[in-house]
Amino acid sequence: QIQLVESGGGLVQPGGSLRLSCTASGFTLDYYHIAWFRQAPGKEREAVSCFTPSDGSTVYADSVKGRFTVSRDFAKNAEYLQMNTLKPEDTAVYYCGRPTRGCRNWPTLGALEVRGQGTLVTVSS
Numbered sequence: 001q002i003q004l005v006e007s008g009g010g011l012v013q014p015g016g017s018l019r020l021s022c023t024a025s026g027f028t029l030d031y032y033h034i035a036w037f038r039q040a041p042g043k044e045r046e047a048v049s050c051f052t053p054s055d056g057s058t059v060y061a062d063s064v065k066g067r068f069t070v071s072r073d074f075a076k077n078a079e080y081l082q083m084n085t086l087k088p089e090d091t092a093v094y095y096c097g098r099p100t101r102g103c104r105n106w107p108t109l110g111a112l113e114v115r116g117q118g119t120l121v122t123v124s125s
Helices: none
Strands: 003-007 010-012 018-025 034-039 046-052 057-060 068-073 078-083 092-099 112-115 119-123
Touching: 003 092, 003 112, 018 034, 018 092, 018 119, 046 068, 046 078, 046 092, 057 068, 078 092
Parallel strands: 010 119
Antiparallel strands: 003 018, 018 078, 034 046, 034 092, 046 057, 068 078, 092 112, 092 119
């Protein structure tokens, strides 16, 4: 059974940092595109990043560019989203997913083959 599990969310003050983890089971993360999404209450899903394994590149939403960074730990079969200089508008449930069509349709991305349950990030003083 393929599965993605996120962790690392929590409450942080504006300007602070958090690192989210997305751990895969049932498949090897190395070979797949993984995207991070967020959804705030009353808002549509927003793609935050998408990693392309063939060249190791990551595309980021303009709203997080320069503040968020994706990395991978192949030994742990995990991907991380390092979030720095957090703002109140970053508050959302964050989840990772495996887009059916990779990163080609950025930022829409479309259907996901699998996604995690999400982790809540709250940026507030």
